[in-house]
Amino acid sequence: MQRSWRHRFHLPAVIGTIPMILVAVGVFVIGIGFSLLWSFTSSKLFPSYDFVGLAQYRRLWADNRWLVSVNNIWFFGLMSIACNMVFGYLLAVFMDQRIRQEDLFRSIFLYPFAMSLIVTGLVWQWVLDPNLGLQAAMRNLGWSSFSFAPLVDANTAIYALVVAGIWQGSGVTMAILLAGLRGVDEEIWKAARVDGIPTWRTHVSIVAPMMKGAFATAFVLQCVGVVRVYDLVIAMTGGGPGIATSMPAVYVIQLITVRQNVGQGMAAATMMLVPVLVVLAFSGLVLWRRKRRQEAAT
């Protein structure tokens, strides 16, 4: 026991990582702990310790703005992740044809990801702004009845966000999936051709299942992108028009800074933590089951 402990934790390594551990514990555990604590209080502008039980949660789920935010994040998340995966895979397949300008194309596709979401958002806002962007340009060219202003319409603004999200994220997905595609043995393709399996079928039934790892990596990165969507919303719509594109992160910040309701803001933040915990628990379960199966096999 003693030896295996020493084997697993080298002293210099432990000392080296202590600052990181302290920061992680400090920021995450203590931060989350206080969020949770304050979510049960009636804190307004400043945190207080006047406990009110689940009252903040009840008020949260009665707030239409919060419900819209939750709806929006689901819609945005599902749409942008699904489209990103599909586009990213198609782009990767396109790049895998050993085209000549591969490096150039790769840079172009990856460029949006290298930019801050604020920049991405601003660019898209300009393009979609009725007085500055596409609509104005078309009207200047003489097509005076041309109308394209998705950001000012409460029904379409969320789609504009999704498109911006796809534009921003599909390049990375492409890069990851391309690496996965390149990892597939060329003889697999030959064998499939000899077997008479159509190319699309080879992709769907043989190659894509072989790229589970690459898909998982891309998926996790996309999820992070969804969490980061705060920047994009602030830059493109500010949550508007009205509350049409509000998202949970936007909602939390607004409650704390504008509406000065720390208690309810913390309740909303705690709710945001729930899906993360569910995902963590699920992946933990999967890992545990796999490990147990491996142990059973040996």
Place this chain on the structure above:
Amino acid sequence: MDMAENGTSVSIQELSLNFGAVSVLKTLNLDVAEGEFIVLLGPSGCGKSTLLNCVAGLLDISEGRIFIKGKNVTWEEPKDRGIGMVFQSYALYPQMTVEKNLSFGLRVAGLPKDEIAKRIARASEILQIEPLLQRKPAALSGGQRQRVAIGRALVRDVDVFLFDEPLSNLDAKLRSELRVEIKLLHRKLQNTMIYVTHDQIEAMTLADRIAVMKGGVIQQLDAPQTIYNRPVNRFVAGFLGSPAMNFIDGRLEKDKGDWHFTVEDVRIPLSTYAFEKEPVPGPAVFGIRPEHVAFNSGTGWPFTADATVEVVEPMGSDTLVWLKLGKQNFTVRVTSERTPRNADAVSIGFDPMRASLFDAQTGSRL
């Protein structure tokens, strides 16, 4: 043109293949008879796999035509050529069970279920992979994987099997086991097989005929024994045989009506040697295989000489002896009980009938 009539299974005519400016196969001709086992043998990069891929239809050829069973398949898709192929890396579909690996192509082709089941049953019985049918490839050993890969070619019910170095990812013991199995499989199925390898033992043991390739050109196409005993040029002679044939650079001379090969003060009489073409005096290369030389031979050999022993390598059943014959290095292989003991100087003898003479310039057989 009907090829099937004269029993030709695969006919490759004037085939050339270029990758950009690089010419990999050069106007190559090869006729494979029905049920024949052809081995393509050659050093790495000589174009063996490329030729096989051309036959399979996985590469578009630059020039020439390919017939399979009398049908011009030059521009057919691989699946329509009546071929099955086995790859070096097995190329099994990793996320599918063995059974699905075998059946996937058939299901895509729309074969009825009971026909698929019948073919899988037959293939798995022949290859003895019935207990593995529900496993994924990751849970199989190398030998089992290669058997499944052969099964995938088998269920296609084709006339021609193509193998691209199917055994080179296996360890030596498994390789020799599967080699025998492939030979038995060929005897059982009587299919045409084209088999790529750079392992000369595989080539010698499996082939009806070996095509020795170099630089995209077939150097010699013959039965294994002919290739071994009467190589058409110095490359073929040196490529087959381990240890390699002994080569001695010298001169061909005619003396009182008899031909001799001379090097320094050694004279090898060639009265028993069967010349391929009319010899002319001049520089030549004399080649003799290590196992065609004997020790302490006394009388009865057309040629004997004294040599000094440098190194003795016992290899179990055989012993390799490295000698100096004058200034020439010389290898001799004898059975272990005939190994010279504690001797520096030995007498060797051989019959030039078993030797090969090559032109010093062109390297072709004399």
